[in-house]
Amino acid sequence: MRRSTLLFVAMLCCGGVPALGAQVIGRQSSGIGADNRQLTTEDQRASFQRALIHNGKWLTAAGVAAFTVVAATEHRRSRRDWNSLLTICRSAQDACAVAADGRYVRPDAEALYQRSREYDRRANRWLVVAQASLIATTALFIIDLRPGQGPENIPFPSQIRVGSVSGGAGVEMRIAF
Numbered sequence: 001m002r003r004s005t006l007l008f009v010a011m012l013c014c015g016g017v018p019a020l021g022a023q024v025i026g027r028q029s030s031g032i033g034a035d036n037r038q039l040t041t042e043d044q045r046a047s048f049q050r051a052l053i054h055n056g057k058w059l060t061a062a063g064v065a066a067f068t069v070v071a072a073t074e075h076r077r078s079r080r081d082w083n084s085l086l087t088i089c090r091s092a093q094d095a096c097a098v099a100a101d102g103r104y105v106r107p108d109a110e111a112l113y114q115r116s117r118e119y120d121r122r123a124n125r126w127l128v129v130a131q132a133s134l135i136a137t138t139a140l141f142i143i144d145l146r147p148g149q150g151p152e153n154i155p156f157p158s159q160i161r162v163g164s165v166s167g168g169a170g171v172e173m174r175i176a177f
Contacts, residue, residue, distance in 0.1 A: 057140035063133040071126035078119035085112040 088109050089096035097105045104110040 053140055053144050057137055057144055060133050060137040060140060064130050064137060067126050067130035067133060071123045071130060074119050074123035074126060078116045078123060081112045081116035081119065085109055085116065088112070 085096075088106065095106060096109055099105050104113060
């Protein structure tokens with residue numbers, strides 16, 4: 001189960017990679033602009049960076065979902081082993097006796113405890129990776145915004161300013177008609 005989940009995550013991450021220019025038939029050369037002028041290296045670099053940011057935000061967003069699913073799977077495994085340990089402990093009075101070194105006396109109880117902890121550590125690591133991906137996704141969404149180019153479904157362009165005024169905070173909003 002674990003290998004199939006990791007394979008799914010790898011395929012999901014690689015599935016968002018756009019086709020290279022040489023792989024697409026019928027597309028203009030990347031060195032020619034829409035106005036039939038030769039693009040400079042700076043134009044090509046800016047175009048590549050825009051495409052990388054625009055597509056990268058969706059790739060990292062898919063990563064957030066995938067990493068969260070993997071973390072949930074690891075947590076489920078941890079809970080399963082923990083519940084098995086509780087079943088052993090409830091089966092007899094001394095079933096979960098602890099030795100002087102802090103380990104369970106019964107080897108099966110100790111194995112379930114250690115495996116539960118390991119799954120829990122894995123789940124925590126995957127959640128940290130998911131949160132890092134979420135931060136990267138948020139940053140890429142913000143970077144992809146272009147000043148003055150809002151979405152077309154907002155009827156009135158507006159400006160919102162938040163600042164401090166004497167004795168508190170203030171919000172100002174201007175709507176252009």
